[in-house]
Amino acid sequence: MKYYSHYIGVCLLMGFAYPAIAGMQENLDTCYSCHGKDGASTDKDIPIIGGYSAIYITDSMKAYSNKERPCEKVEIRSGPHKGDKKDMCEIAKNLSEADTKEIADHLASEPFVRAKQSFDPDKAAAGKKIHNRQCKKCHEDGGSSPDDDAGILAGQHMEYIQEQMEDYVAGKRPMPEKMQPKIEKLDKTDLENLTHYYGSFQ
Ligand code: HEC
Ligand code: HEC
Known part of the structure; x- marks a missing residue:
């Protein structure tokens, strides 16, 4: 005021x-x-x-x-x-x-309000392993830090995340050079598991 x-x-x-x-x-x-x-x-x-x-x-x-x-x-x-x-x-x-x-x-300056959504705990656990191996370097703490300047993955809507990853793999959305080899190595199940991992943050 x-x-x-x-x-x-x-x-x-x-x-x-x-x-x-x-x-x-x-x-x-x-x-x-x-x-x-x-x-x-x-x-x-x-x-x-x-x-x-x-x-x-x-x-x-x-x-x-x-x-x-x-x-x-x-x-x-x-x-x-x-x-x-x-x-x-x-x-x-x-x-x-x-x-x-x-x-x-x-x-x-607004808070990031995590989505309430259902996820599969087994898929989330598998996704967490992939994340920690391939993604953590640039998406800290499950991709929950805005300071990465890489969006926020933890708690984002799963449908949106899944679509973005598919766009990356299909070459429809440009991505950082160093992210490309990591994402392109993943198969459909890996992408799904990652999506459930990000959805598990609530
Ligand atoms: C070398 C750093 C780096 C690595 C490694 C990396 N990313 Fe990223 N990621 C970024 C950056 C930077 C952006 C923002 C891209 C932009 O501005 O378009 C991003 C964006 C994203 C987005 C889109 C976010 C949004 O809000 O639309 C997703 C999803 C994503 N990354 C998933 C992953 C996954 C999954 C992995 C591991 C397999 C990974 N990234 C590895 C740097 C990285
Ligand atoms: C007609 C609906 C609509 C309006 C109005 C709208 N957006 Fe969006 N916005 C979307 C959709 C849908 C997406 C996801 C698009 C995609 O697949 O890339 C999006 C994506 C974004 C993203 C990228 C998110 C990410 O994780 O990478 C940003 C940033 C954004 N919008 C900012 C804004 C801002 C700022 C405004 C107001 C000036 C705005 N939007 C107005 C529908 C809208």
Whole structure:
């Protein structure tokens, strides 16, 4: 509150109207209409993004804006545009760099709320072994640290994780050079086990 009143004061002094603030909230509301309030998505095909690092978010938005990542059209889940179809590439492209940074900083300050989902404990145990051998170096603590700037895997929706790994293997989503040989070595069962491991964090 204190921050906002200060900000409005400064804006008025400088002769700006305060749509600057409404703009930020409007942008966030657009994100939340699919990613859930504060980015804590409860829809299994839409990733939880609250609590990701700002760097990861801005990098991802750049990748979408350049159409380097697949971006299927999906239905908006809530709010005034519910039911309309949009994709991440057009959403990212329509934001200025400054707006993207502001949104990313805000989302990074929110908690990452892990998904409540069912998983198979045996598959999760098998997945944990693979993770510790092949993935841990860059995805610390089961992929739960935003500071890795590599997304958050622990507690992410399993359907989303599984789809991303399949996209990587199929060459549809670019990945770090050093991650490629590790992922490409895995078979279908390995990928499934990893997905259950990440889903086991609740
Ligand atoms: C129409 C629904 C929709 C809206 C609106 C939307 N997103 Fe997304 N977002 C998605 C979907 C679906 C994905 C997963 C796409 C994929 O397969 O890559 C995604 C992926 C992402 C990712 C990548 C997550 C990861 O783990 O790599 C980020 C970051 C993101 N969105 C940020 C935002 C921000 C910021 C906004 C608001 C400016 C926003 N999104 C608005 C549907 C939406
Ligand atoms: C050399 C470092 C490195 C290794 C090893 C690595 N990763 Fe990654 N991973 C990354 C980075 C960096 C990203 C973010 C990629 C981007 O910005 O597009 C990422 C992204 C991901 C994502 C997508 C996250 C999201 O939110 O969309 C998944 C899933 C993933 N890695 C799984 C794995 C698995 C499984 C392994 C082990 C088999 C692994 N990674 C090994 C660095 C690594």
